[in-house]
Amino acid sequence: MTLDKNLLFNILLALLMFITVPSLAALNEKRLDVYLGLFSLEYSILLALLRPRRRCKDFIAPILLLLFMLIVILRIIEMLMG
Amino acid sequence: MSRANIAGTGLIAFGVVFAVFSHVLMNNVPLTAVGIGSAVLGLSFLITPEKPLPGRVTRAIIEGSALSLEMLLEELNVKTRGIYVPGEDGRVYLLVPLSGDPIPPISSINPNGMVFRDRRGEYLVLIPPASEIAKVGEYMNVEDAITDLLVNVTELCENVKVIYEDAIYLEVKKPRTGIGAKRFEKTFGSLDASVAACTAAAMLKKPVLVASEHEERGRKLITLKVYST
Numbered sequence: 227m228t229l230d231k232n233l234l235f236n237i238l239l240a241l242l243m244f245i246t247v248p249s250l251a252a253l254n255e256k257r258l259d260v261y262l263g264l265f266s267l268e269y270s271i272l273l274a275l276l277r278p279r280r281r282c283k284d285f286i287a288p289i290l291l292l293l294f295m296l297i298v299i300l301r302i303i304e305m306l307m308g
Numbered sequence: 309m310s311r312a313n314i315a316g317t318g319l320i321a322f323g324v325v326f327a328v329f330s331h332v333l334m335n336n337v338p339l340t341a342v343g344i345g346s347a348v349l350g351l352s353f354l355i356t357p358e359k360p361l362p363g364r365v366t367r368a369i370i371e372g373s374a375l376s377l378e379m380l381l382e383e384l385n386v387k388t389r390g391i392y393v394p395g396e397d398g399r400v401y402l403l404v405p406l407s408g409d410p411i412p413p414i415s416s417i418n419p420n421g422m423v424f425r426d427r428r429g430e431y432l433v434l435i436p437p438a439s440e441i442a443k444v445g446e447y448m449n450v451e452d453a454i455t456d457l458l459v460n461v462t463e464l465c466e467n468v469k470v471i472y473e474d475a476i477y478l479e480v481k482k483p484r485t486g487i488g489a490k491r492f493e494k495t496f497g498s499l500d501a502s503v504a505a506c507t508a509a510a511m512l513k514k515p516v517l518v519a520s521e522h523e524e525r526g527r528k529l530i531t532l533k534v535y536s537t
Binding site for chain 1: 337338340341342344345348349351352353354355356357447452455456460
């Protein structure tokens with residue numbers, strides 16, 4: 227009997243996310259886009275590796291990517307404006 | 309509401325409130341990230357489908373259905389290999405030609421009896437054991453659908469590799485089928501091949517034939533022929 231891959235996906239996601247935050251906090255990272263970037267990377271990698279079943283189309287990965295891009299764009303605008 | 313849904317909703321609510329408070333009141337980025345992480349995890353819980361039946365129960369139901377079809381095939385003395393054809397109602401049917409080689413019908417099918425007549429001939433219409441399971445369309449592609457249905461939903465094998473090129477090629481590792489339904493296997497293909505062909509027909513909306521099956525040392529190679537019309 228193998229572990230259900232849908233459950234494995236959620237367990238690994240929780241594990242990775244709650245390792246990421248203390249690790250980056252220990253490095254004194256203050257940029258939210260770095261956290262979001264890593265979250266979307268972890269989510270996408272797990273999605274590609276485990277291919278869990280979903281009730282509907284998986285909208286979380288695009289939302290994470292969009293949030294990350296939004297923060298990066300705002301940062302670029304901020305830099306360009308001086 | 310299941311436990312996973314309750315946990316998901318709780319994580320989303322906690323995550324959103326915690327992220328907003330951490331960002332607005334404390335201006336703390338790591339805590340805001342914890343809130344966002346919780347919300348993402350909660351969303352992931354919410355869109356994960358439940359598994360109400362263990363795989364072995366689904367397998368037992370499918371095997372029972374196959375044995376029942378075996379008796380019917382014995383009675384009707386059917387020996388020809390059938391073609392899995394998607395119907396207009398979304399269900400997949402097995403069309404067994406009553407004479408000649410297996411060729412899919414030209415017209416779309418919506419059978420309301422056991423015999424379907426077409427310009428290409430007459431067919432005996434049967435409903436494969438996995439017809440209703442294959443209708444559940446929550447997969448991105450045919451490879452994912454076949455893998456999940458064979459490995460997780462029905463537990464008919466330990467693992468499977470699926471390649472879709474000119475035909476669909478499957479390498480089934482440690483198949484768990486052994487109901488000894490010879491007549492069923494002649495007409496439908498083996499149980500795992502039948503589930504795969506049924507899924508492929510439902511996903512691709514094209515007729516599918518179990519073209520060949522070879523078993524050796526705990527693995528089975530299956531080729532599914534996909535018709536263009």
